[in-house]
Amino acid sequence: VMVWLRRTTHYLFIVVVAVNSTLLTINAGDYIFYTDWMWTSFVVFSVSQSTMLAVGAIYYILFTGVPGTATYYATIMTIYTWVAKGAWFALGYPYDFIVVPVWIPSAMLLDLTYWATRRNKHAAIIIGGTLVGLSFPLFNMVNLLLVRDPLEVAFKYPRPTLPAYMTPIEPQVGKFYNSPVALGSGAGAVLTVPIAALGAKLNTWTYRWMAA
Numbered sequence: 341v342m343v344w345l346r347r348t349t350h351y352l353f354i355v356v357v358a359v360n361s362t363l364l365t366i367n368a369g370d371y372i373f374y375t376d377w378m379w380t381s382f383v384v385f386s387v388s389q390s391t392m393l394a395v396g397a398i399y400y401i402l403f404t405g406v407p408g409t410a411t412y413y414a415t416i417m418t419i420y421t422w423v424a425k426g427a428w429f430a431l432g433y434p435y436d437f438i439v440v441p442v443w444i445p446s447a448m449l450l451d452l453t454y455w456a457t458r459r460n461k462h463a464a465i466i467i468g469g470t471l472v473g474l475s476f477p478l479f480n481m482v483n484l485l486l487v488r489d490p491l492e493v494a495f496k497y498p499r500p501t502l503p504a505y506m507t508p509i510e511p512q513v514g515k516f517y518n519s520p521v522a523l524g525s526g527a528g529a530v531l532t533v534p535i536a537a538l539g540a541k542l543n544t545w546t547y548r549w550m551a552a
Contacts, residue, residue, distance in 0.1 A: 349546050354413065357396035361389070361417045382477075382484075386524030389441050390476040391535040393417070394469050397447050398539035401464065407455035410468075414447035436487045442479040446472045461540060469536035473528030477521045 396417075397410035418440060425438045450468040457463035 353542070353546065354396065354400055354416075357392070357399070358413070358416045358420055361392045361396070361420075382481075382520045383524040383527060385441075386477040386480060386520075387473075387527050387531055389443070389480070390446065390473045390528040390532050393443050393446060393476065394450075394472050394532045394536040395539035395542070397450055397472075398464060398469070398536045399543050401451070401454055402461060402540055402543045405459060407451045407459070410447040410450040410454070411444060414443035417443055439484060439487055441476070442483045443476070445479050446476045449475055465536045465540055466533055469533040470529045472536070473530070473532030474525045476528060477524035481521050 393414060397413050400413045401407070401410045403409075421438070421440045425435060425440065428437055429435050449471040450464065453468035453471060454460075454464040457467070
């Protein structure tokens with residue numbers, strides 16, 4: 341059993357990270373975006389999702405050594421989240437209740453970086469990680485502009501698991517800063533690089549454990 345587990349550790353890790361990214365999306369990607377911490381939530385969501393994408397995508401792309409696997413990994417996360425959307429929809433919520441992040445274009449930039457630098461691991465971490473952190477908030481804001489009025493969804497379909505005191509309230513838009521995309525991109529570009537390096541290190545550690 342241990343031999344089998346060691347040989348499949350990479351694949352198990354990929355599945356775990358993808359599932360966790362889906363759970364993170366469900367917790368941060370519904371109407372909570374648009375409550376009283378509206379744009380603050382967007383920045384936190386942008387950083388959390390771009391780092392989650394980077395750690396799994398770097399791990400996966402260095403495991404296979406094939407440009408394109410980061411996009412494949414992002415596609416896995418997207419499919420998982422759409423399935424979760426369907427589960428909420430089956431409970432009577434509108435399909436817009438869960439906002440699926442746009443991971444795939446950012447993962448494509450990571451793949452292009454890895455391909456253009458001739459499979460250079462450090463370039464993928466530094467340049468690719470920066471591009472993921474910079475681009476994700478841009479793509480995701482475009483995505484959010486296309487969904488139904490989130491405040492309407494928030495008031496009409498409150499989460500049944502939330503206590504009454506957490507009922508959505510009118511957001512204070514622009515109270516703290518005026519450009520959540522810029523702040524999300526800046527913070528993401530800084531934080532995604534060390535998280536991408538962690539993903540690369542996890543790949544090395546897993547190989548050592550498999551060879552033990």
